[in-house]
Structure formats: structure tokens, C-alpha cells
Amino acid sequence: MAEIGHADAAASFDPLRPKLIRVAYRMLGSVADAEDVVQEAFIRWMGAERGAVREPEAFLRRTVTRLCLDQLKSARRKRETYVGPWLPDPVVEEEEEEDVTLPLMLALERLSPLERAAFLLHDVFGLEFEEVAKTIRRDPAACRQLATRARTHVRQARPRYQVDRQHGIELAEAFFAASRSGDMKALGAMLTADVSVHADGGGKRAAATAPIFGFDAVMKVHEGLAALFRDNGSKLVRAGFINGLPGFVTLEADGELQTTALEIEDGKVAAIYVVRNPDKLRHLH
Template sequence: MTRAEEFQELRPLLFSLAYRILGSVGEAEDAVQETWLRYEASATEPDSVRAYLSTAVTRVSINVLRSARVRREAYVGPWFPEPLLTDPYQDPERSAELADSVSTAALLLLERLSPLERAVFVLRDVFDFGFPEIAAAVGRSEAACRQLVVRARRHMAEGRPRFEADRKERERLAARFFDALREGDVDGLQHLLAAEVSLVGDGGGKAPQLARAVAGALNVARLLASVHPRMAEAGVTFEPRELNGEPGAVFRDRDGKVLHTMVLDILDGRIRTIRNVINPDKLGHLGPVADAWAVHREVTGTAGRTDRTP
């Protein structure tokens, strides 16, 4: 098997690892490409190609994350990970853990960790790497890596909900939500929302977005029911899709270009958070991106820019 063939075989693992460390599709793809360049230029043949490539992509991702943290501190509004339609790495024995680790909520929890904690946690608890491999990947002793994992697990556990909805329950609830959304049904929407639900948008200052999160079932239901019929009149459509392992949808303009994504965070039979990614820089991997400002003007009938679009 050639190096290129070996690399292609492991590419899904490398991308999935990098995406969980970085929370960015584009940065993960760049990290994987940088890993290939390093492997291609290496004069020696590693004993384990998987270990070599996993180490390389982890180190590249840690370096990228450190610089990304600085940029995210200056980010305009809430920051969400780039939406992921399909996780390319498939492991039937760990499918549940893999799906959970790529959820928007889990990736936001990972943002609480230091780059080293995040990398070690992903390698150990998501991909089940042994501590000798982890130590080699991050350049720390096995004892230090064990301590990093303990701290990371504690931070992750503090932010996780006590009870998770099962997959079938989430799918049924999401289907009802999107039916009510199409119909502009305030009561139907409100019934599906947790009392403390919040609607939050990530526009990064580059697209229409909420000035602040909208909170409360009635407020969120009224806003969604009032805005989405007008969006439909402007030619906006949406297709329910699984995003980051969670129920969601991709919204498109009249030309089929990607306008934004929506992900539903479901707990105890109710939707507790609705997260929209509107920043065009985070949508290009899903296809051609719409002019969100033009759609906003058509929906609102205004010539200026406002920030009240879910």
C-alpha cells in the first residue's frame, strides 16, 4: 500500500479527531492536509502509520486551537462550532459516544478546556487511545496525561445535563417542531419548547443575527411563528437534517444557496436551546452561501441592516 493510500484510509479518523479538537470544519480539513504534507515529506517509515498520523494531526490541531482561541475572544456575538452534516469516522461499537462527542452542546463544553486538556480528552474518551499513544501525541508524560483527562472529565461532567433524550424521541419531537414552524403555529411551537428555552444565533458580525438571545417558550414561539412565514414568502425553504448528530435543518434561499443552519438541543421531552449558525464563513462547506443581508431586506421590507433575524 502506498503512503497516499494509507493516508486516505485513515483520513476519516484524522478529520474527526481534528474537528472535535477545533470545532471548525475548515480548520480540521487544513490540519488534515498539513498532516499529509508532513507525512509525504518524512524520510522515515513509521512503525505505526495510524499512531504517526494521529500524533501529527493532534499536534497541528493543538497549535491551531491556541491561535484560534485568541480570535474567538474577539468574536462578535456567540460563537458556535461549524455545523457538521456527517461525521466520516464510523465505528459501530462506539457510535453512541462518537455521536454525542460531536454534538453542538458537547463541543461548546470542550471550549471550556485548555487545548491540551481538550486533545487528551478527545483522544482518550472519544477515540479510546491508550495513554502511551496519547503521551507521544501531546508530548507529555503518561502521568501528566492521566491528570489532564481527570480534569477534563470533571469540567465536562459539570456542564452535562443529567438526562439525555433518546434518538427516536428527539427525531419525533423535531419532526413536530418543523411541522409547526412551517405552519407558523405559535401554540404548537410553544408546547414543544422548555419553559426556559433560548434562541441564539451565531452571525459573527457578518450576517443578520439576534442582538441577544430570546428566552422563554412564548417569546421564542411568537418570534419563530412570525418570522418564518415571511421567510417562506421570500422563497426561503428548509430541509430537516441531522447536524452534529442532533436534529436540525439547513435553510436555503430561493436559489438553493445555504442561508443558515438550525440545531435543536432536546432534554426531557422539550427543546431547551435553538442554535442558528448564520455566519457565512461557517457555511461554505455545505454549498454555495446565500446573501443573508439581501434575504433579510426582502423579509423585513427594509433597505437597512437590522439584527432581529433568527
């Protein structure tokens, strides 16, 4: 009987799993943590009175969101001791995902857990405030206030410059070629005057421990990197969209993967986001 119950729970849960992981990942910024939360939700689903649940998707979304809120409290403490800039785990997408880009995910980090939940559930996933209220156990008026406050904080992080898929991939491939070959003239022509680099090594691989700002500083860094790439190599695995931004995955000389995502403004690269922390790249293997 237990096996029948397990199969029954899985049959109703598995079609919803990708949606639930999407919610959890956007709440937490970590693929592994999102998968753990969704698995915990499945365990709770197995033990629930499923016959009494009229809307399994709403029930499970509430469960996942509440588990994420609990996790965010401890995640915030970990971030305070994180070595260097923190970036969300890179997700390489088949298509450009415009709802939550990497800059927006970084802006969400500055919100309280409840603001983050209200904003994502209402503004991104399109839920009515009555449903948001049930999920985070606040009244609808409070949820409206939370979402409004969140919107004010993240407004600047919404994508202002849309890049079509093909053009974005071409830009990413051109950036890879110029940065690896040491063609500084071609690279410089791609960058805005106030370009920045944000590299997440997590203290586990070499990376700048603070963001680098400005054209001259970024060019100097890439001149140094070009010499390293010449001696050690850097192989393009694939180009695509990473957290909604054009970018690429590379295999570096140390045998580890790396992702580079490019924020584009008016056809030029305004920010470069590099993830080198191997813990954040395991799912890409």
C-alpha cells in the same frame, strides 16, 4: 520517483483521512480548518521516513493533534473578537453521533488546548494515557490530571436524554413546520420553560448578538420570524442529525443555507442552535 513516492504516501494516508479529520474537527470546531490541518499532516507524511514508522495511524494522529494545538492558540484570539455567539461548524450526519454532541463541543471551548486534547484522545477516542502522553508531550500522570479537570468541566454537557433517530427527525420536522407556518400553539407545546436560542451569524448575516433565554422571549422571537417566513419563505432542504442533535438544513430567502439543531430534554426542545454564518456553511453546498 517523486510521483511514486507521492502515490505511496497517498495509498497509506487516504484510508486514515476520515479518522484524522474527525480528530481535527473535534479539536477545532471548524471543517475547513480541520481539512487544512489534515492536508498539512499529509505534506509532512510525504516528507517523513515512512519505512521507519511502525504505526502510521498513531504517528499521523499525533501529527494532527499537535498541529491542532498550535492552531487553537490563534483560534482563541479570533474568538475574542467574534461577533455574537460562536457555534462550531455544523456537520450533518447520516446517523446520530453520540460521542461529541454540539453542547459538548461548546463545553470543550472552555477548556485549555491541552485539557481538550487529553479529554478527546482518552475519553472520546479511547486512547491509553501512555499514547496521549506521547501525543501531547506530557507525562501520563499529567495527562490523567488534564483529562480529570476536563471531565469535571464538561460533565454537564454529556447527553442525558437520548433521542432515537426517527423520533428526533420527526421532532425536527414538526419544529420546522410550526416555526415557519406561525403555529405558535404547536411551537409553544414543544418548548421547555427555560428554552434558549443561540444564533451564529458571525456579523455576516442578521442574527441575535447574544443568546436568548426563557420561554416568553423565545416565543416572541419566533412570532417575529414567522412573519418574515410568511413573506419571504424558508425551504426545508433536509432533516437529520446535526452535530449529534436532531435538526434541519434550510434554504433561506437570501439564497443562503442555514442549519438549526435542537437539544431535546424529556421530549421537549431545551435549546435551539442556529448557524447562519455563510463561512461555516460552505461545505454543505
